[in-house]
Amino acid sequence: MSTLRFHAVKASLKRKPLKIKDKKRRSEIFGANVFNEVAMRQYLTKTALNSVLEAIEKGTKINRHVADHISTGMKEWAISKGATHYTHWFQPLTGATAEKHDAFFETIGDGLAIEKFGGNQLVQQEPDASSFPNGGIRNTFEARGYTAWDPTSPAFIYDKTLCIPTVFVAYTGEALDFKTPLLRALQAVDNAAVAVCKYFDKNVKRVSTSLGWEQEYFLIDAALASSRPDILFTGKTLLGHSPAKGQQLDDHYFGTIPARAMSYMRDLEHQCMLLGIPVKTRHNEVAPNQFELAPIFEEANLAVDHNTLLMDIMQKIAKRHGFTVLMHEKPFAGVNGSGKHNNWSLSTNTGVNLLSPGKTPMSNLQFLTFFINTIKAVQTHEELLRAAIASASNDHRLGANEAPPAIISIFIGKQLTKVLGELETVTKGKLSPKEITDLKLNVVGKIPEVILDNTDRNRTSSFAFTGNKFEFRAVGSTANCANPMTVLSTIVAKQLKDFKVEVDELIDKKTMKKDDAIFNVLREYIKTSKAILFEGNGYSEAWEKEAKKRGLSNNKTTPEALKIKKAKSTIELFDSLGVMNKVESESRYEIEIEDYSLHIQIESRVIADIARNHVVPTAVRYQNILLENVTGLKSIYGEKFKDYAKAQLVLIEEISEHIETINTTVTKMTEARKVCNKETSLEKRADGYCNMVKPLFEDIRYHCDKLEIMIDDELWPLTKYRELLFTK
Numbered sequence: 001m002s003t004l005r006f007h008a009v010k011a012s013l014k015r016k017p018l019k020i021k022d023k024k025r026r027s028e029i030f031g032a033n034v035f036n037e038v039a040m041r042q043y044l045t046k047t048a049l050n051s052v053l054e055a056i057e058k059g060t061k062i063n064r065h066v067a068d069h070i071s072t073g074m075k076e077w078a079i080s081k082g083a084t085h086y087t088h089w090f091q092p093l094t095g096a097t098a099e100k101h102d103a104f105f106e107t108i109g110d111g112l113a114i115e116k117f118g119g120n121q122l123v124q125q126e127p128d129a130s131s132f133p134n135g136g137i138r139n140t141f142e143a144r145g146y147t148a149w150d151p152t153s154p155a156f157i158y159d160k161t162l163c164i165p166t167v168f169v170a171y172t173g174e175a176l177d178f179k180t181p182l183l184r185a186l187q188a189v190d191n192a193a194v195a196v197c198k199y200f201d202k203n204v205k206r207v208s209t210s211l212g213w214e215q216e217y218f219l220i221d222a223a224l225a226s227s228r229p230d231i232l233f234t235g236k237t238l239l240g241h242s243p244a245k246g247q248q249l250d251d252h253y254f255g256t257i258p259a260r261a262m263s264y265m266r267d268l269e270h271q272c273m274l275l276g277i278p279v280k281t282r283h284n285e286v287a288p289n290q291f292e293l294a295p296i297f298e299e300a301n302l303a304v305d306h307n308t309l310l311m312d313i314m315q316k317i318a319k320r321h322g323f324t325v326l327m328h329e330k331p332f333a334g335v336n337g338s339g340k341h342n343n344w345s346l347s348t349n350t351g352v353n354l355l356s357p358g359k360t361p362m363s364n365l366q367f368l369t370f371f372i373n374t375i376k377a378v379q380t381h382e383e384l385l386r387a388a389i390a391s392a393s394n395d396h397r398l399g400a401n402e403a404p405p406a407i408i409s410i411f412i413g414k415q416l417t418k419v420l421g422e423l424e425t426v427t428k429g430k431l432s433p434k435e436i437t438d439l440k441l442n443v444v445g446k447i448p449e450v451i452l453d454n455t456d457r458n459r460t461s462s463f464a465f466t467g468n469k470f471e472f473r474a475v476g477s478t479a480n481c482a483n484p485m486t487v488l489s490t491i492v493a494k495q496l497k498d499f500k501v502e503v504d505e506l507i508d509k510k511t512m513k514k515d516d517a518i519f520n521v522l523r524e525y526i527k528t529s530k531a532i533l534f535e536g537n538g539y540s541e542a543w544e545k546e547a548k549k550r551g552l553s554n555n556k557t558t559p560e561a562l563k564i565k566k567a568k569s570t571i572e573l574f575d576s577l578g579v580m581n582k583v584e585s586e587s588r589y590e591i592e593i594e595d596y597s598l599h600i601q602i603e604s605r606v607i608a609d610i611a612r613n614h615v616v617p618t619a620v621r622y623q624n625i626l627l628e629n630v631t632g633l634k635s636i637y638g639e640k641f642k643d644y645a646k647a648q649l650v651l652i653e654e655i656s657e658h659i660e661t662i663n664t665t666v667t668k669m670t671e672a673r674k675v676c677n678k679e680t681s682l683e684k685r686a687d688g689y690c691n692m693v694k695p696l697f698e699d700i701r702y703h704c705d706k707l708e709i710m711i712d713d714e715l716w717p718l719t720k721y722r723e724l725l726f727t728k
């Protein structure tokens with residue numbers, strides 16, 4: 001085993017950057033493998049095309065007869081591009097994507113065959129995916145989950161396979177995937193926002209959600225990565241002493257992209273272009289071998305599909321380049337982890353970004369309305385938003401090196417803080433004409449300039465306003481953005497609905513003018529949303545204390561954070577907006593809490609294996625070398641040997657102490673695991689894994705890491721941090 005590390009290091013040193021053929025202009029190849037409007041115009045009849053466009057625009061149903069035309073056109077297009085198979089492509093609650101391929105090929109008797117793809121195969125499939133987690137919704141004996149075509153996200157070809165984005169639902173109609181609740185939540189926020197927009201512009205018919213994600217990741221040489229059992233099984237290192245140099249010199253951030261990584265990125269971007277993923281930005285991140293990739297923002301459902309597709313192809317392309325992509329939120333202790341900032345905004349079919357200050361006082365009042373309602377929504381549901389980003393892997397990141405803490409707060413910058421301060425002093429009840437004019441001129445009217453001046457940059461607030469969008473930064477790098485986007489859309493939809501009711505009441509009952517009513521309601525929101533506003537940076541003990549005083553939640557672990565998901569108020573919230581019914585909400589809680597235990601269980605087994613079967617035997621071997629040395633010294637120097645063997649004797653004793661502690665802690669951890677596994681309540685099991693099993697990782701790691709720096713480098717079997725992080 002000890003040689004695997006050196007084989008890996010040798011292999012990694014031999015690699016060269018691959019040559020990438022990407023001569024064509026990006027604008028030329030963009031979307032070449034997507035069944036987009038251009039392709040549809042070429043391959044679909046007019047009726048079929050209109051039917052798809054209407055389904056995308058208005059959510060209308062496509063009838064079976066037309067579906068046959070669409071599927072035929074789609075098949076012809078796909079075959080012309082070299083595709084041989086098709087698959088319904090969906091996002092089960094495992095967090096990955098799923099597919100089951102079928103060939104277009106069909107026999108028709110007499111030894112003949114044709115390529116066929118009917119409307120039925122396009123619209124609905126029964127993949128019999130009975131072993132995906134479903135949290136009790138679908139008993140396995142029912143074994144029926146349907147995938148159904150989502151025409152709002154276009155089909156694409158990858159690896160000679162036509163992939164059709166679909167939702168995944170039980171035969172009873174309950175959602176078994178991430179996409180279905182997201183689509184419902186986007187609809188809810190659309191409805192609620194359109195109603196509010198009507199105060200400002202009667203022409204608004206649709207409000208869509210935009211999402212621009214920023215994907216952070218580590219690129220590690222594949223040979224080095226696969227020499228580590230912990231990376232192989234958990235996507236992260238469970239032990240490893242920090243190298244002499246980490247990220248302290250800040251010499252990687254925004255530095256020159258190393259040649260191999262660059263060639264990987266170009267290859268990846270080329271694929272992204274073909275698949276219509278509008279990637280635009282690439283750069284080094286803070287930690288060594290850490291990078292970021294970001295697209296131009298898109299409609300949220302499409303952006304989610306593109307991100308999940310991207311995560312999949314990132315791994316596939318990495319193989320060609322001899323890399324392993326680590327998507328994990330915290331693959332290495334002591335250096336930054338990876339997040340996936342979700343840049344979020346709302347825009348109207350008339351082309352207005354509702355979170356962008358406008359040119360006139362009227363459009364700014366609209367901006368403030370959406371801005372303040374978002375703040376209020378987050379204030380009311382901060383704990384639920386925290387739960388939306390909870391996972392075993394993100395727990396490692398939150399609150400550490402440059403990451404946002406587990407406390408949700410909003411950063412809005414000095415200028416907007418001032419604007420809110422002024423709006424807070426608006427007169428209660430009807431406003432005088434002078435006050436209205438003054439507000440419009442000096443407060444609401446002044447926003448565009450102040451935003452442009454706004455140079456506040458805050459990198460670690462969990463939810464920050466950045467000029468024309470909110471940036472939800474607590475999202476983890478492995479997350480499916482659908483989950484946080486579903487929750488954010490739902491709470492904003494709920495808030496906007498409540499706002500509309502309150503404003504209408506003031507107009508109807510108190511006969512207030514519309515603007516007066518809006519100012520009055522917003523004033524109250526500002527007053528009651530103060531706790532969530534925080535201009536500070538990242539995690540600190542002082543902020544923890546302060547947040548506690550303010551009544552903000554600070555759920556540091558996933559089991560704690562998830563509890564709010566099964567609260568009655570949460571279930572009612574999702575149900576009332578038609579996003580998820582009770583069964584769907586409860587099943588998601590179950591799946592997530594179980595997923596947590598499974599992750600910690602695997603990590604615990606792996607760390608035990610490494611500690612006992614890799615570290616301890618190596619320590620013993622080294623100790624034997626020391627003992628041999630001491631015996632040798634004794635045979636030459638007799639009684640005086642101690643003068644020459646002082647250091648060796650200390651090392652021998654220390655090694656024994658570390659071995660002893662590792663061994664007893666691993667035994668204790670194994671016993672704790674047994675207790676947890678016997679627990680039938682999923683919740684109690686997760687609590688056990690969190691509070692009894694996981695805390696022991698640190699002790700085991702501490703002693704293993706100490707041994708790493710004592711033992712002869714030649715003997716150490718595990719690829720070291722310096723090799724993983726600094727091989728380019």
Ligand code: ADP
Nearest residue numbers: 210211212213294295296297343344345468469
């Ligand atoms: P950074 O946050 O790193 O400074 P940018 O602000 O330029 O970078 O953008 C980051 C991401 O935010 C990109 O994906 C970009 O497309 C997206 N973005 C920009 N404007 C909006 C918007 N109005 N709504 C949603 N996402 C947006």
Ligand code: MG
Nearest residue numbers: 214341343471
């Ligand atoms: Mg950003």
